[in-house]
Amino acid sequence: MFAPTIIAEVATARQNELLYFIKHDCGSCHGMTLKGGLGPALLPETLSAQPKDYLVTTIMEGRKNTAMPPWKTMLSHDDAVWIAEQLQSGEMQPTELVKNKPSTINQPGIEQ
Amino acid sequence: MFRLILLSAALLWSLNTAARGTGDLGIVIERADGSVQIIETSTNTSLGRIEGLGDLSHASAVYSRDEQFAYIFGRDGGLSKIDIINKKLVKRVMQSGNSIGGAISQDGRLVAVSNYKPGGVKIFDAETLELVADIPAVYGNDGLLSKVIGLVDAPGQKFVFSLWDADEIWVADLTNISKANTKKPKITKFKDIGRNPYDALITPDGRYYIAGLFGEDGMAMLDLWNLDAGVKRILDGYGKGEQKLPVYKMPHLEGWAIAGNFAFVPAVGRHEVLVINTQDWTEAGRIKVHGQPVFVMARPDGRNVWVNFAVPNNDTLQIIDTQSLDIIKTLTPGKGVLHMEFEPRGGQVWASVRDEDRIAIFNTDTFEQLTTFAAKKPSGIFFTSRAHRTGL
Numbered sequence: 001m002f003a004p005t006i007i008a009e010v011a012t013a014r015q016n017e018l019l020y021f022i023k024h025d026c027g028s029c030h031g032m033t034l035k036g037g038l039g040p041a042l043l044p045e046t047l048s049a050q051p052k053d054y055l056v057t058t059i060m061e062g063r064k065n066t067a068m069p070p071w072k073t074m075l076s077h078d079d080a081v082w083i084a085e086q087l088q089s090g091e092m093q094p095t096e097l098v099k100n101k102p103s104t105i106n107q108p109g110i111e112q
Numbered sequence: 113m114f115r116l117i118l119l120s121a122a123l124l125w126s127l128n129t130a131a132r133g134t135g136d137l138g139i140v141i142e143r144a145d146g147s148v149q150i151i152e153t154s155t156n157t158s159l160g161r162i163e164g165l166g167d168l169s170h171a172s173a174v175y176s177r178d179e180q181f182a183y184i185f186g187r188d189g190g191l192s193k194i195d196i197i198n199k200k201l202v203k204r205v206m207q208s209g210n211s212i213g214g215a216i217s218q219d220g221r222l223v224a225v226s227n228y229k230p231g232g233v234k235i236f237d238a239e240t241l242e243l244v245a246d247i248p249a250v251y252g253n254d255g256l257l258s259k260v261i262g263l264v265d266a267p268g269q270k271f272v273f274s275l276w277d278a279d280e281i282w283v284a285d286l287t288n289i290s291k292a293n294t295k296k297p298k299i300t301k302f303k304d305i306g307r308n309p310y311d312a313l314i315t316p317d318g319r320y321y322i323a324g325l326f327g328e329d330g331m332a333m334l335d336l337w338n339l340d341a342g343v344k345r346i347l348d349g350y351g352k353g354e355q356k357l358p359v360y361k362m363p364h365l366e367g368w369a370i371a372g373n374f375a376f377v378p379a380v381g382r383h384e385v386l387v388i389n390t391q392d393w394t395e396a397g398r399i400k401v402h403g404q405p406v407f408v409m410a411r412p413d414g415r416n417v418w419v420n421f422a423v424p425n426n427d428t429l430q431i432i433d434t435q436s437l438d439i440i441k442t443l444t445p446g447k448g449v450l451h452m453e454f455e456p457r458g459g460q461v462w463a464s465v466r467d468e469d470r471i472a473i474f475n476t477d478t479f480e481q482l483t484t485f486a487a488k489k490p491s492g493i494f495f496t497s498r499a500h501r502t503g504l
Contacts, residue, residue, distance in 0.1 A: 020467075023144075024448070024466070024489075025360070025361075025423050027169055028169075028170070028361050028362070029361075029362070031167070031169065031170075031187055031210070032143065032144065032167060032169030032170075032187065033167055033169075033187075033188075035188075035209075035210065036210055036228070036229065037170065037187065037210065037212070037228060038212075038228070038259065038261075038276065038310075038362065062358060065327075067308070067310075067326060067359065067362070069358030069359050069360055070358050071358075071360075073358070074360075074423075074424055
């Protein structure tokens, strides 16, 4: 038995838009490097321990009585899942680029 | 002989450099690259770039009174002093973990920085950037530190600022405090001013300090000529009974958009610019605009007010006529219009268009774009004329 890894399905072009969105729009409160500002830091150290659904709900619905707004008018559910995964992993790269990184393909001794 | 020519050329060059004035200079923050461009408004060109200034997202700047130096407040807590004539970094200190803005004192000798982490204000010698005073924003009974916003200078060698978490306004008096005399500043605190002040401004005469409230509809006003009267609420409940929209970007209250007896401020969570009657501080009207306003800035003559907007409407600028209160022009320079700066006499306005990596310069009468030039993810634009204005 193994738990299936659920990866949000978001096209690469959209992923690039979302990365820009994280950096500049989330970043206007959480800092461009996500180390925090008016809003808390969004680094994997703290976010990786949170349930992904909780982060997705926070992104889509906002947090009452705080400055965090609901983003569901601008983001789809899949967008939010993908953003949550990026924040938790700290990777911040489009998945297809990660998959195709030279270091992970065609390595000698590894069967593709 | 060749050496002599080189030497005289170098001498001439240095004389030229030393001789130039700075009244038509300014800087453009390049937020993602940690750099600033030095620009000149007489020729609408860039003169060069200074790099290595850290995380400049949300960075702002103030000027020395001789307009040779700019102090840049970075998000990462870096405070940088740059020489805009010789285009070089003079000194840089990491003064906190996370900062939001700063101010320069009335006498030009002190530079103050407001910090999120650790929450408070630090005050530095403007010459050397040595620490002169540290004001932790302690509130409540548990020693908590509040994030500090809306820091401005005020007449009488004062700094005024607001505490986001604590709902307080503090006035710090720095009279007779310097690096040679580092005694504790006298602080006057005003509590329960309203929930979550998000930014503040001071009127150009230095009399009224007004903080916008994120947590309630209204603004908190302090008359600095009459501190005993305390903080008053103005525009109380301007949106009563209406559903607030989500706020995708905090508005700014930089400067003071004022024309005749009217002042113009962004509404929080509404697609409106609020008009205040400055005679009695009551609401004089509301103007429906294209999105949530971020900066509401008056042309220096006060005839028009220019407004930019939060995401997803940040590709647009709207211009309001302050006599009719009508929107007379809508421009769409491109995605990510983050900031505007008027030339001191108002003929041209510079706008940063972040997502197109460029600066656009407009004629403020015809609204024509006069020119544009490349800048890397530009945000704040700051001209040297700020050196002589209280609160900027």
